[in-house]
Amino acid sequence: MDLIFFGMQGAGKGTLGKSVAKQYGMQIFETGGELRKLSKDQSPLGQKIKSIIEAGHLVSNEVVMEIVENFMNNLQEGTSVLFDGIPRKIEQANLLNEILEKHGRNYKAVLIDIKKETALKRLTTRRICEKCKAVYPADYTKDSCEGCGGTLVTRSDDNPEAIAARLDAFENETVPTIQIYREKLLTIDGEPQIDKVAKSAIETLDPIMKG
Numbered sequence: 001m002d003l004i005f006f007g008m009q010g011a012g013k014g015t016l017g018k019s020v021a022k023q024y025g026m027q028i029f030e031t032g033g034e035l036r037k038l039s040k041d042q043s044p045l046g047q048k049i050k051s052i053i054e055a056g057h058l059v060s061n062e063v064v065m066e067i068v069e070n071f072m073n074n075l076q077e078g079t080s081v082l083f084d085g086i087p088r089k090i091e092q093a094n095l096l097n098e099i100l101e102k103h104g105r106n107y108k109a110v111l112i113d114i115k116k117e118t119a120l121k122r123l124t125t126r127r128i129c130e131k132c133k134a135v136y137p138a139d140y141t142k143d144s145c146e147g148c149g150g151t152l153v154t155r156s157d158d159n160p161e162a163i164a165a166r167l168d169a170f171e172n173e174t175v176p177t178i179q180i181y182r183e184k185l186l187t188i189d190g191e192p193q194i195d196k197v198a199k200s201a202i203e204t205l206d207p208i209m210k211g
């Protein structure tokens, strides 16, 4: 069973995705990570991506889907995929679903649900590690990263205007996209602390992933 993860920024989607993927031995598909990996690759697709990035162009939906297709073709038999941050828009969802159906995949969508006020509060108060980019919530009071010892800083794009723009994009583009998956949708309450959210995610997913 593949999972398509949705969540407003600040919902803890990335962190939760990692723990769910680990729990069920899934591979994570994350567009940014795949782009970075492929652009170092000598394959025709790798070279194409490298030239798009070097020209400073945005990667089109078609190319994103070529990347998904490539990922699915290289997937080890019997491995499930967790899609993190894709699809963002309806057009991407339709293309992604085509690929999944072509490959005979079973999939569900998972929404980590938080209120906009919660997202705003978390995003304006969080800090990130300068070195490893780990994210720390406001209640983490030390000035250095637990993992690598790096300095914690406020991201320059975590200013109220930029945050509002990102949350608006989620409401205007991603919320209608999630509607496409309404019959396959599991909703997890993202309001509690992340370890509680992780626990309820596993409770919700266990019957599906093990059944």
Ligand SMILES: [Zn+2]
Residues within 6 Å of the ligand: 129, 130, 131, 132, 133, 134, 145, 146, 147, 148, 149, 150
């Ligand atoms: Zn760090």
